[in-house]
Structures are given as structure tokens and as C-alpha cells.
Amino acid sequence: MKEGIQRRDFLKRTALAGVGIAAAPYISLGKSSNKDKVRIALIGVGYRGRNHLQNLLNNPDVFIPAIADIDPEALKKANEMIDKAGHKKVDIYTGHDYAYRDMLERKDIDGVIISTPWLWHTPMAVDTMKAGKYAGVEVSAATTLPECWDLVNTYEETGSHCMILENVCYRRDVLAVLNMVREGIFGETVHARCGYLHDLRAVKFNDGKSYSGPGVEFGEKGHAEARWRTQHSLKRNADLYPTHGAGPIATMLDINRGNRFMSLTSTSTKGVGLHDYIVKHPAGGPDHPNAKLKWKLGDVVTTTITTARGESIIVTHDVNLPRPYSLGFRMQGTGGIIDFDYHTRRLFIEGQTKDHWWEEADPHLEKYDHPLWKKFEKEAEGGGHGGMDFFMDRAFVEAVKRKEHPPMDAYDAAAWSAITPLSERSIANNGEPQDFPDFTRGKCINNKPIFGIREDY
Ligand SMILES: NC(=O)c1ccc[n+]([C@@H]2O[C@H](COP(=O)([O-])OP(=O)(O)OC[C@H]3O[C@@H](n4cnc5c(N)ncnc54)[C@H](O)[C@@H]3O)[C@@H](O)[C@H]2O)c1
Numbered sequence: 001m002k003e004g005i006q007r008r009d010f011l012k013r014t015a016l017a018g019v020g021i022a023a024a025p026y027i028s029l030g031k032s033s034n035k036d037k038v039r040i041a042l043i044g045v046g047y048r049g050r051n052h053l054q055n056l057l058n059n060p061d062v063f064i065p066a067i068a069d070i071d072p073e074a075l076k077k078a079n080e081m082i083d084k085a086g087h088k089k090v091d092i093y094t095g096h097d098y099a100y101r102d103m104l105e106r107k108d109i110d111g112v113i114i115s116t117p118w119l120w121h122t123p124m125a126v127d128t129m130k131a132g133k134y135a136g137v138e139v140s141a142a143t144t145l146p147e148c149w150d151l152v153n154t155y156e157e158t159g160s161h162c163m164i165l166e167n168v169c170y171r172r173d174v175l176a177v178l179n180m181v182r183e184g185i186f187g188e189t190v191h192a193r194c195g196y197l198h199d200l201r202a203v204k205f206n207d208g209k210s211y212s213g214p215g216v217e218f219g220e221k222g223h224a225e226a227r228w229r230t231q232h233s234l235k236r237n238a239d240l241y242p243t244h245g246a247g248p249i250a251t252m253l254d255i256n257r258g259n260r261f262m263s264l265t266s267t268s269t270k271g272v273g274l275h276d277y278i279v280k281h282p283a284g285g286p287d288h289p290n291a292k293l294k295w296k297l298g299d300v301v302t303t304t305i306t307t308a309r310g311e312s313i314i315v316t317h318d319v320n321l322p323r324p325y326s327l328g329f330r331m332q333g334t335g336g337i338i339d340f341d342y343h344t345r346r347l348f349i350e351g352q353t354k355d356h357w358w359e360e361a362d363p364h365l366e367k368y369d370h371p372l373w374k375k376f377e378k379e380a381e382g383g384g385h386g387g388m389d390f391f392m393d394r395a396f397v398e399a400v401k402r403k404e405h406p407p408m409d410a411y412d413a414a415a416w417s418a419i420t421p422l423s424e425r426s427i428a429n430n431g432e433p434q435d436f437p438d439f440t441r442g443k444c445i446n447n448k449p450i451f452g453i454r455e456d457y
Helices: 003-008 049-056 072-084 099-104 118-130 146-159 172-182 226-235 243-252 273-280 362-367 371-380 384-404 410-417 419-428
Strands: 038-043 067-070 089-095 111-116 136-138 162-165 191-196 259-267 301-307 312-318 329-333 336-340 345-349
Touching: 003 312, 038 099, 038 118, 038 384, 049 072, 049 111, 049 226, 067 099, 067 410, 089 099, 099 118, 111 118, 111 345, 111 384, 118 136, 118 162, 118 191, 118 226, 118 301, 136 384, 146 162, 146 410, 146 419, 162 384, 162 410, 172 329, 172 336, 172 371, 172 384, 191 243, 226 384, 243 312, 243 329, 243 410, 259 419, 345 362, 410 419
Parallel strands: 038 067, 038 111, 067 089, 111 136, 136 162, 191 312
Antiparallel strands: 191 329, 259 301, 301 312, 329 336, 336 345
């Protein structure tokens, strides 16, 4: 297992210098057509959007006709990357929140990558599909059940695809475990664990200038995710970010493809971590205005999902306390069990490994290394988050180029994102079980797996 490749970038954000560009509804910076290439536009070129932008610039099959963002600084940084890559000038759509809709009217765009604050994901993905283009939408794709249905209904009405851009599905160990599950190494699957366990306190708060670091400001006074992400912790008690864990597990358990999420129960702890951070921070203290706020989000939210095949999945959301990064993956079945994470990878396979003992999982993960990683390891290096972003962006581009069904679709986007509103409702009702809608309307019974099947993307 090339652990170095995995670890190197997984928390690194693209950091680029630059100054502002004048905001105007539409600024034409050059001609934009290239018939031989797949034409991908971007909405949102903040930190994450620029990760995608770099992968697109690295892909010789891609031409970028246009980008949309409301932040002059983000646009300036994106333009610098475009210039540095020797790419033609792109057209910029900016000036107001709906400028991206003018971009969507263009005929020379095949697909759009959306990396904006959460509340924009579904409206932008719906508009993109209605404009007849492939939507690639960041995680989570939706924040409410009606939004989940909007994604599915719009896909079914328009035939335009929506790919949820869940990069962790392409993590090397995740793909190897997917292979192992499909090879039956763990027998019949029974139980899984996963989550998002990531100390985000220095992302939720900053000084209005740096992405992560000094300061206890957020909202108007914050920078990047602190401008919009933190408010969700004030207003919602739910698993706010379920898909990095639940997406990969869903692919392993054939969710929407022979199986589906049936119901969930969620519980939450008290929420004291953010207040504690503000009070103890040198830029904060007990008299800081933000120390008076009451945070709704519990520090640890634990959700148990049941599936139609009788498995259970424990999903943890843990982002307000000091802790190392983890997605806490476990897969267990009648043949054995694996725990896999950045720091621990151990397994037990009945009849193969020593009875009642954990064994180092890396040799097994190497043996079941996914063909995609074997084939594109070199290209993936430097592709963001240890290489997994390379595979995900490439998969979006290939699906658009070949006009094919993407490997993660609108039904996945809906089912995985639905964990947020359902967990919120369960917590509000003292852990009451909440049923998942069957977003496939019964098609999940006969649907066949689509993720990680092919060896070309
Ligand atoms: N998959 C991953 O590993 C990963 C990592 C980081 C972020 N993300 C996701 O990516 C998304 C963006 O996160 P980020 O870190 O880039 O945040 P960010 O705040 O740095 O960037 C968001 C960008 O969206 C722009 N924007 C806001 N409203 C807009 C509008 N109406 N029209 C056009 N642009 C608009 C902002 O100006 C900003 O540039 C989030 O959903 C986040 O959850 C995913």
C-alpha cells in the first residue's frame, strides 16, 4: 500500500496568491470553443473548486469555457491558475448570486462542476440538469428531503445526469476493500462503520483572512468555509456531512443496486466543543460575542442505518472536538472483519489469519488493489487528497465525454445526502426511527452495481 501517496495531501488545500478581479455580471476574457475536447465549466472556484480546476487543467481532454463565482478574489486565483497552465482565457460569470444561470445558457458547455456552499448545491445542480448539461456536485448534494427528490426528479425529467463528487469512494484502501467485499472475502456482509471524524474548529472559525488558523470569527467576518459552514452548527443538530463515510460503504453494500437504506436512528451528545474553543482561543475569551452563542449541533452525532438486506451501518459525525482525522471505516461479515483508516488498517479473515487476532491489513489491501489504481497510480499522484480527487474528476470527465451514466448518480446523491435531514428529525424526536424514501421507486431491486466496476474510469 502506497501509504505516502494517500497521506501526503489529504488535508492540504490549494493555497494560491492573488488579488481581486472587478466584479461585473459578465466579463469576456477570450474566445472559448474547442470542439475536440470535453467542455467543463465550474460554479464556485473557492478552495475546493480550485482543486477541481487544477485536475481539469491537468487533463488534456478538457477545455474550460467558463467559470462562475461571486468572489473576485477566488476568480482572480482561478484565473492565475488558468494562465499558468497555458489554457485559453475563460469567460467569467459574476456580480450576483444567479450569474451562473447566464453561464448555463451557453451551448458550448457539456458538464459543470459545482463547489459552492451546501445550500446552493441542489438549486445549482437542478439548474444545470435543466440546461441539458451533466452536473457534478460536491458533497453533500442536498440538505433536505425535498432537495433529495429534486435531484432525482430533475434527472428523471431531463435525462441529464447528476454525479455526486464523493472523492472518498476512490480512496485506494476504500477501492481495495470494495474489491474484497465483491470477492466475498468477508463473507455475507452484516455490519459496517464509518463517519466524518475531523477536528474542524479551525475551519469553522478564522480571522477572516486565512483558511484555517487564527481567530474565532465566522459568517460575514470569516473566510472561506467559516463564512457559510459554521452557521449550520448554530441551526441544525444532525449528521451534517455524512457522505465521506456513507458513500463508500453504500457502494460496498450495493445501496440502490440490490439493496437500499431502510431507516435510521440518531442520537446526539451535548454541544460544548465550539463554545470551549472560542473561550480558550487567544483571539476569543469569555467576553467575545461568539462566546454567548448557543450551538445546536451536538459534538458527536451517532446514526445507525438499517438496510433492506439486514445490515446495519453506524455513521459518526464528530467535528467539534480536538482529535486526529479519521473516517473510522469497518466492514464485517460472516467471513471476517476489517478496520481501515489512515493510521490503522487491520483485519481478521476466518481460516486465513490467526484465530482471534488482528492482522496488518496492508498486504491484503495490496493484493486486492483496484485495477484503476494499478493503471493510473502515476497520473493520480498530486491529484488532491492523496490521488482520489484525480480519479473522481476523471470519472466525471469520462462520463461526460462518452455521454455515459456516471458511476455515482442522482439516486446515490439523494440516498447518501438524505442522512442529514433524517438524522435531524430522529434527534429532534428522541431517537425515533426515520424511514428512508426509496428514491429509485422500486428500481433498486433489479439495479446492478455501477461503481468501481469498470477498469477504465
Ligand atoms: N470532497 C472534499 O474532500 C471536499 C473538501 C472541501 C470542500 N468540499 C465541499 O466543497 C464545497 C465548497 O467548499 P470550499 O471549501 O471550496 O468553500 P469556499 O467557501 O472556499 O468556496 C465556495 C465558493 O463558492 C462561491 N459561491 C458562493 N455562492 C455562489 C454563487 N451564488 N454563485 C457562484 N459562486 C458562489 C464562493 O464565492 C466561494 O468562492 C462545499 O460543499 C464543501 O463541503 C469537499
